[in-house]
Amino acid sequence: RKEVEQDPGPFNVPEGATVAFNCTYSNSASQSFFWYRQDCRKEPKLLMSVYSSGNEDGRFTAQLNRASQYISLLIRDSKLSDSATYLCVVNMANDYKLSFGAGTTVTVRA
Amino acid sequence: GAVVSQHPSRVICKSGTSVKIECRSLDFQATTMFWYRQFPKKSLMLMATSNEGSKATYEQGVEKDKFLINHASLTLSTLTVTSAHPEDSSFYICSGLIAGGGPLEQFFGPGTRLTVL
Numbered sequence: 001r002k003e004v005e006q007d008p009g010p011f012n013v014p015e016g017a018t019v020a021f022n023c024t025y026s027n028s029a030s031q032s033f034f035w036y037r038q039d040c041r042k043e044p045k046l047l048m049s050v051y052s053s054g055n056e057d058g059r060f061t062a063q064l065n066r067a068s069q070y071i072s073l074l075i076r077d078s079k080l081s082d083s084a085t086y087l088c089v090v091n092m093a094n095d096y097k098l099s100f101g102a103g104t105t106v107t108v109r110a
Numbered sequence: 111g112a113v114v115s116q117h118p119s120r121v122i123c124k125s126g127t128s129v130k131i132e133c134r135s136l137d138f139q140a141t142t143m144f145w146y147r148q149f150p151k152k153s154l155m156l157m158a159t160s161n162e163g164s165k166a167t168y169e170q171g172v173e174k175d176k177f178l179i180n181h182a183s184l185t186l187s188t189l190t191v192t193s194a195h196p197e198d199s200s201f202y203i204c205s206g207l208i209a210g211g212g213p214l215e216q217f218f219g220p221g222t223r224l225t226v227l
Contacts, residue, residue, distance in 0.1 A: 008151070043203055043218040044154065087153070096142065096207055098216065102153040 004101035006088050011106045013078050020074040021104045023088030032091040035073050037084045044087055078108045112138040114206045116219035131189045131222045133204030139184035140206030148201040160187045194226040
């Protein structure tokens with residue numbers, strides 16, 4: 001079983017729409033959770049951390065459900081520039097290693 | 111955020127040759143650097159953890175004699191793919207860890223796309 005699993009998509013949405021997707025992780029000892037964004041043929045860039053109580057950063061909202069071991073990302077009022085692959089990333093306690101999901105591709109169309 | 115560079119950004123080589131990829135932290139000292147590999151539509155897979163002045167720690171299934179890592183200074187780590195074969199074609203990405211930082215403090219290089227003919 002993969003450590004981090006994501007729906008690969010693609011999610012094709014019109015500008016202004018809301019899109020949401022989840023990620024599940026297998027290790028209950030996971031400590032830290034992140035969403036990264038990766039554009040085609042580029043390196044991943046941190047989008048936001050995910051906190052236990054859920055958190056928002058502008059149009060992006062992240063939620064964590066420890067009991068069910070999943071993380072979600074919601075994008076409101078989608079922009080063309082939101083088109084990218086979103087990587088779910090998990091970290092274990094006392095370990096700098098990051099475990100990446102394969103990514104969820106979002107395409108926002110005009 | 112801190113800046114990490116990689117060189118070259120793209121390399122095409124013949125099967126059997128060796129390729130060296132450099133990863134540099136430009137404005138911070140990285141006691142630890144990580145090397146990842148990403149195949150198309152797949153997740154980044156950690157290959158090894160490189161610590162300055164000591165031997166790298168390889169993940170299970172990664173051949174240390176095939177992927178030589180040297181971390182001779184606090185700002186430079188190199189990955190050498192020895193006797194490259196077409197199945198080694200991939201996107202190789204490094205990241206630098208700021209000393210004392212948590213997992214959030216990993217900064218990624220722009221990646222090196224390796225194509226082995």
